[in-house]
Amino acid sequence: MKLQITPTNREIQLAENDIIVSKTDLTGRITYANRTFMRIANFSERELLSQQHNIIRHPDMPRGAFRLLWDTLKNGQEFFAYVKNMTSEGDYYWVFANITPDLDSDGKVVGYFSVRRKPKASAIQAIVPVYQQMLDVERKAGPADAPLASVRFLQDTLGRQGTTYDRFILGLQSV
Template identity: 55%
Template sequence: MKFKNIVPTQVERILADSELIISKTDTKGKITYGNRPFQDYSGFSENELLGVQHNIVRHPDMPRAVFKLLWDEVQAGREVFAFVKNLSKDGSFYWVFANVTPSFDMEKNIVGYFSVRRKPKRSALPQIAVLYQKMLHAERQAGSRDAIEASLQILRDALKNAHSTYEEWVLNLQNA
C-alpha cells in the first residue's frame, strides 16, 4: 500500500459537534463508501479510500486488541461502540466515538459493516489514552503471538475495576 509510511504528528483535528463520519465496508474490511467528512478528516480522496482496507486510517497508538474486540462483535452480528484514534494522510490525528454495526441481506447473512463516528466526549479521552497506552505496552512486551491476549487482559482488568461491561463503560464515558 502506498500510504503505509505516514509519519504521525502531534497535530490533532477535532470533529465538530454535529459532524458524522460515515463509512461502509465489505465483510473483509475494504471500504465501499466514505462520506465527505470521512474524506476530509482522513485526508484521503474517495478514489484513495474505495477498495482499500479501513485500517488505512489506523493510528499506531491504537492497540490491536481494540480491533479484535470490534471485529469479534460485528462478525457475531452485534453492534459495538469504541473510542478510536485515527490517522490522517498528513500525519495528524482525530479521535472518534465509533458505532459499528453489521449490515445484513434478506437471509440475515452479514454482507458488510456500517460505521458512524462522532465527536467523542473530550473528558473521556485522557482515560482512554492512558488505557490504550497500557494495552499497547502489554502488546509490545508480550510479542506478536501473545500480544492481543495480553492487551485484552489489561482491558478486562480495567473493566473489572470499574465494575462494568465494556459496552456500559464506553457508553458511560461518552455520555458523562
Template identity: 50%
Template sequence: MKRKIEPTTVERSMREDDFIVSKTTAKGIITYGNPIFIEFSGYTEAELLGTQHNIVRHPDMPRAAFKLAWDTIESGREFFGYVKNMAKDGSFYWVFTHITPDFDRNKRIVGYTSVRRCPRRDAISKIEPVYRQMLAAEHAAGARDAIAAGTKVLLDLLQQTGMSYEELVFSL
C-alpha cells in the same frame, strides 16, 4: 509499495455536528465514505474506495481494541468505542464510533456501516491511559501474544470496575 505515514502531534478536532460515515464489505474493504470521512482522512475518495478500512488506523491504538470490535460485529452485534485515527498527512483525530453489521435477506453479514461522531474530551482523557497500558502490554508480549496481553489489560480493568465493555464505554 504503500508509503509509510509517520504520525504527527497535530490533532484535528471534529465539529459537534460532524458525522463520519463509511461502509465496508465483510472483509473491511471500503465501499463508501461520506465527504466528512474524506475530509478528516485526508485521502481522496478514489484513494479510499477499495482499500482496507485500517488505512486510517493510528499506531497508538492497541490491536486488542480492534480484535474486540471485529469479534463483536462479526457476531452480528453492534459495537461502540473510542478510536484514534490517523489521516494521510500523519495528523490524528478521535472519534466515538458505532459500527453495525449489514445483513442480506438470509441474515448473513455482507458488510458494515460505521458512523463516527465528535467524542467528548473527558472521555478521551479517560480512555487514552487504558489504550496506553494495553499497547505497552502488547509491545512487551511480542507480536505472537500481543492481542492476548492487550485483552488481559482490558479484562482486568473491567473486572476491577465490575462493568461490561459497553458499560465502561458509556460511563466515560
C-alpha cells in the same frame, strides 16, 4: 496496500455536527465513504475505496481494540469505541465510533457499517491511559500474543472495577 505515513502531533477536531460514515465488505475493505470522512481524513474517494480500513489506523491504537472490534462483529453484535485515527498527512483525530454488521434483506451479514462523531474531551482523557496500558501489555506479550493479552488485560481491569466494556465506553460518552 497501506501507505507509510509518519504521525504528527497535530490534532484535527471534529465539529459537533460532523458525522463520519463508512461501509466495508466482510474483510474490512472500504466500499463507501461519506464526504465528511474524505474531508477529515484528507483522502479522496478514489484513494479510499477498495482499501483496507486500516488506511487511517494510528500507531497509538492498541491492537487489542481492533481484536475486540472484530470479535464483537463476528458475534453479530455492534461495537462502540473511541478511536484515534490518522489523516493522509499524519495528523490525528479522535472519534466515538459505532460499528455494526450490515445486513441484506435476508438478514445475512454482507459487510459492516460505521458512524462516528466527536467524542467528549473527558472520554478521551479517560481512554488514553487505558490504551497506553494496553500498548504496554502488547509490547511485553510480543507480536503473536499481543491482541489477546491486551483484550484480557482490558476485560480483567474492567471486571475488577465491576463494569463491562460496553458500560464503560457508553458511560464515558454520557457523563
